[in-house]
Amino acid sequence: MLAYVARRLIQTALILLGISFVTFVLLYLVPADPARQIAGRSATAATVENIREQLGLNLPFYEQYLRYLGGLLNGDLGRSYLQKTEVSELIASRLPASLLLMVGAIFCELVLGLTMGVVAALKRGSRTDDTLMIASFVGVSAPQFVIGILLLYVFAVKLGWFPIGGYGTFAHLILPSITLGFLGAGWYSRMMRSSLIDVLRQDYIRTARATGLTRARVLFGHALPNAILPIIAMIGIDIGLFMSGIVVVESVFGWPGIGQLAWQAIQRVDIPIIMGVTLVSACAIVLGNLLADLITPLIDPRIKLR
Amino acid sequence: MRNLLLAGVAAAALSTSAMLAPAFAQDIKQGGSMTVTYKDDVSTLDPAIGYDWQNWSMIKSLFDGLMDYVPGTTELRPEIAESYEISDDGTVFTFKLRDGVKFHNGRDLTAEDVKYSIERTVNPKTQSPGAGFFGSIKGFEEASSGDADGLSGITVVDDHTIKFELSRPDATFLHVLALNFAHVVPKEEVEKHGADFGKHPVGSGAFRLAEWTLGQRLVFERFEDYWNPGVPKLDQIIFEVGQEPVVALLRLQNGEVDVPGDGIPPAKFIEVKNDPKFKDLIIQGGQLHTGYVTMNVKMEPFDKPEVRKAVNMAINKDRILRIINGRAVAANQPLPPSMPGYAKDYEGYAYDPEAAKALLAEAGLADGFETELYVMNTDPQPRIAQAIQQDLKAIGINASIKSLAQANVIAAGGEEDQAPMIWSGGMAWIADFPDPSNFYGPILGCDGAVPGGWNWAWYCNEDLDAMAKDADAMVDPEKAGEREAMWRDIYLKVMEDAPWAPIFNEERFTIRSERIGGDDKLFVDPVHIPVHYDEVFAKDVQ
Numbered sequence: 001m002l003a004y005v006a007r008r009l010i011q012t013a014l015i016l017l018g019i020s021f022v023t024f025v026l027l028y029l030v031p032a033d034p035a036r037q038i039a040g041r042s043a044t045a046a047t048v049e050n051i052r053e054q055l056g057l058n059l060p061f062y063e064q065y066l067r068y069l070g071g072l073l074n075g076d077l078g079r080s081y082l083q084k085t086e087v088s089e090l091i092a093s094r095l096p097a098s099l100l101l102m103v104g105a106i107f108c109e110l111v112l113g114l115t116m117g118v119v120a121a122l123k124r125g126s127r128t129d130d131t132l133m134i135a136s137f138v139g140v141s142a143p144q145f146v147i148g149i150l151l152l153y154v155f156a157v158k159l160g161w162f163p164i165g166g167y168g169t170f171a172h173l174i175l176p177s178i179t180l181g182f183l184g185a186g187w188y189s190r191m192m193r194s195s196l197i198d199v200l201r202q203d204y205i206r207t208a209r210a211t212g213l214t215r216a217r218v219l220f221g222h223a224l225p226n227a228i229l230p231i232i233a234m235i236g237i238d239i240g241l242f243m244s245g246i247v248v249v250e251s252v253f254g255w256p257g258i259g260q261l262a263w264q265a266i267q268r269v270d271i272p273i274i275m276g277v278t279l280v281s282a283c284a285i286v287l288g289n290l291l292a293d294l295i296t297p298l299i300d301p302r303i304k305l306r
Numbered sequence: 307m308r309n310l311l312l313a314g315v316a317a318a319a320l321s322t323s324a325m326l327a328p329a330f331a332q333d334i335k336q337g338g339s340m341t342v343t344y345k346d347d348v349s350t351l352d353p354a355i356g357y358d359w360q361n362w363s364m365i366k367s368l369f370d371g372l373m374d375y376v377p378g379t380t381e382l383r384p385e386i387a388e389s390y391e392i393s394d395d396g397t398v399f400t401f402k403l404r405d406g407v408k409f410h411n412g413r414d415l416t417a418e419d420v421k422y423s424i425e426r427t428v429n430p431k432t433q434s435p436g437a438g439f440f441g442s443i444k445g446f447e448e449a450s451s452g453d454a455d456g457l458s459g460i461t462v463v464d465d466h467t468i469k470f471e472l473s474r475p476d477a478t479f480l481h482v483l484a485l486n487f488a489h490v491v492p493k494e495e496v497e498k499h500g501a502d503f504g505k506h507p508v509g510s511g512a513f514r515l516a517e518w519t520l521g522q523r524l525v526f527e528r529f530e531d532y533w534n535p536g537v538p539k540l541d542q543i544i545f546e547v548g549q550e551p552v553v554a555l556l557r558l559q560n561g562e563v564d565v566p567g568d569g570i571p572p573a574k575f576i577e578v579k580n581d582p583k584f585k586d587l588i589i590q591g592g593q594l595h596t597g598y599v600t601m602n603v604k605m606e607p608f609d610k611p612e613v614r615k616a617v618n619m620a621i622n623k624d625r626i627l628r629i630i631n632g633r634a635v636a637a638n639q640p641l642p643p644s645m646p647g648y649a650k651d652y653e654g655y656a657y658d659p660e661a662a663k664a665l666l667a668e669a670g671l672a673d674g675f676e677t678e679l680y681v682m683n684t685d686p687q688p689r690i691a692q693a694i695q696q697d698l699k700a701i702g703i704n705a706s707i708k709s710l711a712q713a714n715v716i717a718a719g720g721e722e723d724q725a726p727m728i729w730s731g732g733m734a735w736i737a738d739f740p741d742p743s744n745f746y747g748p749i750l751g752c753d754g755a756v757p758g759g760w761n762w763a764w765y766c767n768e769d770l771d772a773m774a775k776d777a778d779a780m781v782d783p784e785k786a787g788e789r790e791a792m793w794r795d796i797y798l799k800v801m802e803d804a805p806w807a808p809i810f811n812e813e814r815f816t817i818r819s820e821r822i823g824g825d826d827k828l829f830v831d832p833v834h835i836p837v838h839y840d841e842v843f844a845k846d847v848q
Contacts, residue, residue, distance in 0.1 A: 030714075031713075031714050031717050032711070032716075032717060033713075033717060033758070036716075036717075036720075038433055040435025040436070041435075041734075042436060042439060042748060043437070043438055044438050045756060045757075045758060046450070046451065047430070047437055047450065048758060050433075050452070051430075051433050054430075054431070054433065079501065082350075083347060083349045083350060084349065084350040084352065084502075084504045084505075085350075085502065089520070090520060090521075093519075093520035093521060094520070094521050152553075157556055164553055164556050164562075165549065165550070165553045166546075166549075167522060254548045254549045254550060254553060255548070256521035256522045256547075256548050257521075261347075261521065264347060269711070
């Protein structure tokens with residue numbers, strides 16, 4: 001187990017190195033000149049050159065990359081070109097909001113997805129089943145900004161049940177969490193439905209019913225714990241999905257997380273922030289996958305890690 | 307010429323033209339709070355570095371400089387200077403500072419601080435985008451290249467007197483001193499916070515920064531020891547960032563927001579303007595902005611003036627104004643109407659496709675030609691480019707549209723042989739200060755026609771450059787009218803060569819809640835965008 005974890009961590013480091021390289025190359029190729037951007041429209045050519053030198057942008061590509069890597073090893077993500085602030089500070093100040101949103105989204109997708117899946121499985125073939133599966137289909141396919149704006153318009157603007165975007169209280173958390181969790185809920189309801197249908201067909205379920213247990217006890221005591229296993233393992237992978245989702249959801253709801261930070265930085269080509277957020281997200285995705293792999297054998301002893 | 311201007315005299319003289327009748331201004335009680343929202347984070351509040359429309363006026367409220375403008379106008383007046391004196395040859399400016407100007411940390415502001423602040427802006431280590439504005443001060447070359455520590459042209463005579471010696475007479479110098487880049491910072495705080503000073507700004511302005519939660523909000527509080535009693539009117543301004551403009555409008559309706567800083571989203575403009583709930587909350591004003599199509603005079607066939615004039619005549623500006631819902635007025639020259647030097651009676655190139663075709667034929671291009679039109683890729687710019695494309699097609703010019711991110715269009719414009727035509731919308735040009743010279747040098751003069759420059763037409767007329775130089779050497783206020791006429795002439799001569807097709811001058815539409823009061827001019831101030839934070843007041847504390 002320990003050897004496995006060590007090996008996976010080394011792999012993780014290599015993957016992150018690869019990601020940092022690819023991102024750095026892509027941003028290097030963007031035809032916007034950061035030195036000119038910082039210098040502004042009134043600067044002389046000499047000023048621009050001077051800034052280029054101070055930032056090391058005049059160096060050959062590999063040297064720039066090595067310098068960046070050197071900084072990374074010291075935990076230094078560089079300074080934002082436009083915000084003039086340490087990128088690590090910007091990310092650190094926004095990470096709690098993103099994590100909170102992800103927790104909310106995981107909660108929403110589990111509650112929504114599992115409930116829908118269980119009901120659909122129990123009412124298999126009925127109109128309820130059809131309706132729920134269409135809803136899950138919508139959840140999987142509808143763009144998040146559409147769902148977000150729709151929820152905002154109906155529940156915040158028209159009905160006034162929730163604040164119109166923003167951050168701070170529990171009420172602020174609900175709509176963005178549902179929006180972000182809706183996609184996962186769509187997947188989970190389908191997985192839960194097929195998994196539960198599968199389990200309900202098993203012999204031990206029939207035996208349990210035959211011993212005289214109530215339907216509810218069979219469902220909650222025997223069927224669900226077995227049906228839920230494959231889903232728990234998925235949550236780690238969800239973190240990756242969320243990383244792309246928060247960029248949209250945070251912008252729609254004015255949620256001060258790293259997704260919003262990334263979106264602003266992309267629009268203004270603030271390269272150090274784009275690099276920083278990409279690396280942090282990549283970290284989260286890779287660690288999420290690792291977590292998923294580590295959890296699986298705990299809940300299903302048949303799976304062994306090698 | 308000796309020109310001694312006492313602030314008291316100036317104030318009395320200006321109050322007639324000032325937007326608030328004095329009796330009224332004194333009646334306004336200080337107090338109350340205002341909430342302003344923005345979509346984007348506030349980048350930095352360091353006056354030497356901040357250079358976007360969002361932080362520009364915020365910095366103006368936190369810091370003060372020697373010069374400023376009468377609120378709501380483009381009229382210069384001394385700020386922390388009490389008076390100033392200009393030598394006869396226009397190369398020596400001497401300022402007397404007011405007594406009792408304090409920094410937010412309690413220390414008195416002295417002439418030494420003024421010198422330090424400007425030298426800091428010019429110092430290459432600061433990486434200030436505004437360093438170039440101080441090019442007329444003696445010793446600029448040495449200081450900006452890092453060879454000298456300070457500017458030899460700035461002398462601290464005593465605690466309250468500072469003298470600037472210029473290497474050439476500069477009629478725009480007072481405007482330059484009103485820029486944020488000349489605002490005064492306390493050395494000890496800059497050294498304490500280093501590169502993070504922009505996040506911990508300490509100045510001598512009407513407000514001080516009380517709170518900054520990154521990515522969420524900033525709070526400005528009234529500076530009790532401000533030298534100008536009665537200013538600011540508000541006790542507190544809360545800036546909420548990360549708010550979509552559409553959401554901000556909804557919150558304005560709910561009474562949660564007073565000023566949506568990003569204004570009315572273009573897509574909602576007609577709806578909001580006709581909505582009885584919003585109609586009376588919108589204030590319209592001019593802007594020191596011109597939108598234009600540049601034609602690269604170094605690329606064929608735009609090297610022929612006939613072709614450039616034909617493009618000028620081919621574009622139906624009224625139709626473009628309809629596309630942007632009338633948020634602008636049609637332009638026929640580089641300067642916007644609210645800029646001194648604007649030629650009111652100039653008719654420009656009227657819309658006339660037939661005459662345009664004739665001009666093309668004259669240039670030997672009766673069958674038209676293929677070209678490219680570069681444009682920034684955010685709405686409504688591509689739609690405007692499409693309208694221009696259709697108009698050009700009508701006279702036989704087939705322009706394909708290159709819609710790119712802002713930084714990429716700017717980069718293409720700075721190359722000699724990249725972009726034959728650029729629609730400037732969303733990128734250029736808004737004046738740094740209300741003086742006609744600011745629309746020339748970087749965007750029409752030879753200095754701007756260099757790689758990485760902003761003269762995207764690559765237009766360089768040495769005669770006009772010489773005229774511009776002469777005009778800017780006319781420092782004597784008595785000759786202001788003559789100077790203005792000279793600049794008017796320069797721009798009309800530019801139009802004879804037609805390197806641009808001026809399209810429109812954007813208008814500003816500020817929306818504010820019923821609670822916030824003040825003269826309309828304060829909400830469309832040419833320098834303070836979106837509103838003049840120091841001067842607007844809260845009606846609920848009156």
